[in-house]
Amino acid sequence: MDEETIRKLYSDCSLCARRCHADRYDKPGFCMAGPRIKAARAAIHMWEEPVLAGSGGSGAVFFSGCTLRCVFCQNHEISSEGYGKEISAKALADIFLRLQEEGAENIDLVTASQFVPEVLYALDMVKDRLIIPVIYNSGGYESIETLKLLEGYVDIYLPDVKYCSDELSVRLSKAPGYFDTAIAAVREMIRQTGKPEFFPGSGKLKKGTIIRHMVLPGKRRDSIRILNELEKLGTDNFLISVMSQYTPFYKVKTDNAFNDMNRRIFSFEYDEVVDEALRLGMNGFMQEKSSAKEEYTPAFDLKGIEDQPCGAGDLKSMNNV
Template sequence: MKYDYLYDQCSLCPRNCKVDRHKTVGYCGCTDSVKAARAALHHWEEPCISGSRGSGTVFFSGCTLRCCFCQNHSISQENTGRELSPSQLSRIFLRLQDEGAHNINLVTATQYVPSVIKALDMAKPKLDIPVVYNCGGYESLETIKALYGYVDIWLPDLKYKSSALSARYSSAPDYFEHASEAIKQMISQTGAPSFDSDGKLMIKGVIIRHMVLPGAKEDSMALLDWMKKELPEGMFYISLLSQYTPFYKSSLYPEINRRITTYEYNKVLDKAIELDLLQGFMQEKSSAREEYTPPFDLEGLDD
C-alpha cells in the first residue's frame, strides 16, 4: 500500500527510530494502528481556520516530541484514544464536512501519515474542503514531501531556535534544524497564502505558530529574525501565541512554571512590528486559559 513501507523501519519523523511499527511502538508511542481521541468542530484556531462554523479537528494520539508543558499530554504522552481503520477515518472526514466544518484539521498526525494518506485517498472524491496539517514543526522532509497534494494549509509550530531550550523542554536538541527546513518545504509546496471569495477563510498557505515561553523572549525574537531573513516575504502568516499555561511536567522546571508576563509578550510583538512581520495574528493576554484545551472524550469517533 502507498507509503506503508515508512512503517517498516520507521523514519516518519526526525527521531528516525527505525523500529518496525507493524510489530511494536516507535518513539512516538504508536504502532501502525491509527489512534485518535476526538473528532469534532473546533472554534479556537486562528480566525481564518475556525471561521464561523468551526474547524473539523481530528486529534491524534501519540507524539514525536516530549514537551514538558504539553497541554494535550493525556493524548500526546499517555496515548488516550480509540483505534480507527483508514476507512473509518475517511468517513469521519466526510461527516465533519457534512456538519459544516470549514476544513479538515489533522492535529499531530505525523506518526500515522501512511494511514492518513489512505484515508484521504478514500475521502477525496467527496471531500471539497481544505485539509489542514496542524503539527509541532518537528518534521522530516520525506514526510512533508509525501503529503504534497494532500495538504492545503500547513499549520506548524516553530517552538525554539535554541537547541538548549529544545533539548530541555522537548527532548529534541535538533528541533530547529528540522523545523526550519520543514517550514521552507511547506511554503514551497503551497505558494503564497490564498483566501476564499470573502477574504476570511484561508484555502491554501502556511501559518507559522509560535508560543512565547516564560523567560525565553530572546529566543522568540531570534526566531522572528530568522523568519525575516530566511523565509520569502509575503509567503506565510505568523501567529504569536500568549496562551502558555503551566501543564503536565512544567512544575519540574521552575523557570517555566508560570504564565508569561504582558511585558514578555509585548517585547516579542514589538519585535515582529519592527521587522514588518505584520501578516498574521496575535493573542490577547487573557488567552492563557485551560478551557482552550478540548475534552479528549472520544467525541466523534463512533462509526
C-alpha cells in the same frame, strides 16, 4: 498509498525527524504510535486562527501520540500518556466526510506526523467528495521526505516553530537540531503551498502556511531570534501566529527541574515578541492574553467525536489579515 508501502514504512519507521527506526508492529516508537491510527477527538473546533475557523469552525482530528512530547504539553494525556482509540483508515475517511457535512470549514489534522501513510490512504478514499481544504497542524519536527508525501493532499500547513536554541529543544522536547529541522520543514511547506491565498470575499484561507510560535516564560529572547530567522523566508510567504496561551502543564508542574517554566508569561514578555513581529513587517495574528487559562485546554472524550468547549483562546488579526 497502498497497504504494502504502509507496512514497510511502519516496520522501520523514519517518518519524522526523530528517525527512531521503531518496528511499530513490535513496539511503539518514541511518538508512542503503533501500527494503527489512534485518535482522541474528531469534532468542530472553533479556536483556530480566524482565517481557519471562519464561522463553521475547523473539523479537527486530534491524533494520539506525538513526535515531540514536550514537558509542558497541554495535551499530554494524548501526546504522551496513550489516551485515544484505534480506528481504521476507512473510519477516518468517514470522519472527514462527517465533519464536512457538519459544516467544517476545513479538515484540521492535528499532530498527524506519525500516521501520515494511513491519513493519505484515508484522504485517497474521499478525494472526490472532500471539497474543503486540508490543514496539516504540526509541531515542526518533520522529515522532508514525509512532507513530500503530503504534496497535493495538504492545502494549508500550520507548523509550530517552538525553539531556536538547541539547549531549549533538547531540554524541553528531547529534540536535537529542532530549529534547523523546523526551518527546513517550513521552507518545504511554503514551497508546496505558495503564498497565502484566500477564498474571494470571505477572508478564509484557501492555501498557505501559518507559522505558530508560543512565547514561553523567560524565553522571549529565543522568540525574537526565531522571528528574525523567519523573516529570511520572506514575510509575504507566510502568516505568523504569536501565541500567549502558555500555561504550566504536565512535567513542569511536578518536576523541580522545570521550576523556571512553572508560571504563565508576563504581558511584557508577550508584548516584546509581538512588537518584534510587527517591526519585521509580519502579517498574522496575536492572541488575547486572557486565553492563558486552563479551561481553554481541549477536552478529549473519544467520541467520533462529541463536541466539547475547547480551544486555544481568542486570536485576533495582527496586521492586515
